[in-house]
Amino acid sequence: MTKLAAEHVFKIFGRRPKEGVRRLQEGADRDRLREDGTTAAVIDASFTVQEGEIFVIMGLSGSGKSTLLRMLNGLLEPTSGRVLFDGQDLTALSAKALRDMRSRKISMVFQHFALFPHRSVLENAAYGLEVQGVPRAEREKRAAEALDLVGLDGWGPHWPDELSGGMQQRVGLARALATDADLLLMDESFSALDPLIRRDMQDQLLDLQQRLRKTIVFITHDLNEAMRLGDRIAVMRDGRIVQIGAAADILSHPADDYVAGFVQDVDRSRVLTAASIMERPRVIVSTDDQPDAVVRALRTDKASAAFVVSPAPALRLVGTVTEAQAAAAADGEGTVGELMRAATVTAQPDAPLADLLAPASRSDLPLPVVDGDGRLAGVVPQLRLLAALGDRPTPADRADRSDGSDTAGRADQSIREEAASA
Ligand SMILES: Nc1ncnc2c1ncn2[C@@H]1O[C@H](COP(=O)(O)OP(=O)(O)O)[C@@H](O)[C@H]1O
Ligand SMILES: [Mg+2]
Structure with a gap:
């Protein structure tokens, strides 16, 4: 089942974005557009994300990952192309219907997301539900369950500043899980964590995913993280998706020299499986x-x-x-x-x-x-x-x-x- 689909999606920043799309389609390159102040952040991205899959979007900084992710939940409108969520064209929704869908069906977890310092951990985890208008008793119950899921049982009554950075990031994950959204969008969610905690969080996410079977789009600039987490990985370069495949496909059959260079230092013996x-x-x-x-x-x-x-x-x-x-x-x-x-x-x-x-x-x-x-x-x-x-x-x-x-x-x-x- 396809959960999410991007069809020839472009995002151009600048004075005449539509014209930017036309020039790109006619073969102009990104640097050429840049000369007159037009940024082609995402160029002709097409892919589908299947229900229950972890789909990783990987690329260096500035390659267009966050812009693409913001179009997937309708925060940004594509300059051209469509995004379909459960078969529904996001651009065809009214502003209210879009907000509604975002608060109920889609959760975002950012790299640096804000915990409210003067609310308890439980209240922080319940925040998404509060936005949805869920009554207090129910939202606290669901938030407590979500805290259990991420290994923070018992921490509900504490204050955020009593938690380590890794634990705070777990609260962010709990907040996203508490809403019962089908789609989790994670933008460099673990990038600010130190390596050991980061690895813990990756394990935790994989473990949760085994049980919850959400659809997850996970953004990272870290190849090893991408290989560990992704059922499939889309590699972005300069606004374009240059390859989509399972970790093993990308390692064994890189689409071009760029991807080959990118993956050459990966430890195959650890990434490839039987x-x-x-x-x-x-x-x-x-x-x-x-x-x-x-x-x-x-x-x-x-x-x-x-x-x-x-x-x-x-x-x-x-x-x-x-x-x-x-x-x-x-x-x-x-x-x-x-x-x-x-x-x-x-x-x-x-x-x-x-x-x-x-x-x-x-x-x-x-x-x-x-x-x-x-x-x-x-x-x-x-x-x-x-x-x-x-x-x-x-x-x-x-x-x-x-x-x-x-x-x-x-x-x-x-x-x-x-x-x-x-
Ligand atoms: N609102 C904006 N206005 C103008 N340029 C932007 C805007 N948002 C992003 N960009 C540009 O688009 C390109 C892709 O950015 P981004 O999607 O943030 O990349 P990534 O998340 O891969 O680092 C960058 O060149 C960035 O400067
Ligand atoms: Mg980014």
Whole structure:
């Protein structure tokens, strides 16, 4: 479900903004407009944000992030283009309808937002509800729940100046959560915090998001923060969105040299996860299959081993069977369940690649990735892991050029060494 959509949105500041749009559309560049005092803050931005997603807008200072965010909640009107919230064109709303929507459905959390010094923490958290006209008893109840959510239970009666900077920022988050808005807009909300507290807040936000499933647009100039938080990331440069994608896409396939330069120092082994590089297992068999059927399947798919799952509907990963094991048992009576080797080494989908080296080196088979229910989500072949960690062509690319067998041997060697030294 699309929650929010921007369609060819422009924001030009200056004397003749509409003319600025026309000149940009005709190919004039941003610097050219700048010469006569026109600032093209946002140029032709289009994207959608899905319900329940954390959509990060990342870019250096001055790239147009805050201007874009202000158009998403109708605080600024686009010079050209449309913003749709729940399918509703914001520019078509009356001023009153827009205010109403902003106070009920959208919450903003800023980098430096004001806590009222002479109101208690609880009253501060309840502020958005007060603006909505929610009666005192109810707003205090909801504000207290929101304070619980952000880990400030018990702090309601205190004064803001009794709280640390990080705790104050949590009050801002609680204020936004208390209103029950579906859409949270966060503009550099954690940028003023020192690094450890900032990391805490990121964890807290991810944890809250697991439970609340809000739609969040999060702005940051910090690439690592973007990669940690964003389901998808829009990279902005000089007013334009130059790439939109998941962290893994952007790392693996930067759209241009600018983005490539931006992401080159990111620690891939921490950002990329098993889920982002896993492949579909070639052969999956069930515990009650016959060994000869497994041999046939392995030969057809040119795979060295099959992953064994429990019978449907459970489909839990239980073991592996190599072609040699299956062939040796092919004339007998037994089932796959009796001859397989139990799958003891697995990885979770959200495991960072850094944590996969050691388990991947313990077997010659691809490392199975297993979800919370024990189901086989995918597999990570060792070559793929190495390719993702280094900046080399993926095994698929390489397969087009050579048979890769020699490379496979060397990779196998180096993966064991890396794991051993870890
Ligand atoms: N109200 C305004 N009037 C004129 N120029 C503005 C205004 N707001 C922002 N700008 C300019 O638009 C550009 C983008 O600003 P902004 O959206 O604040 O970027 P960011 O949030 O990425 O730092 C900057 O060049 C800024 O100076
Ligand atoms: Mg800004």
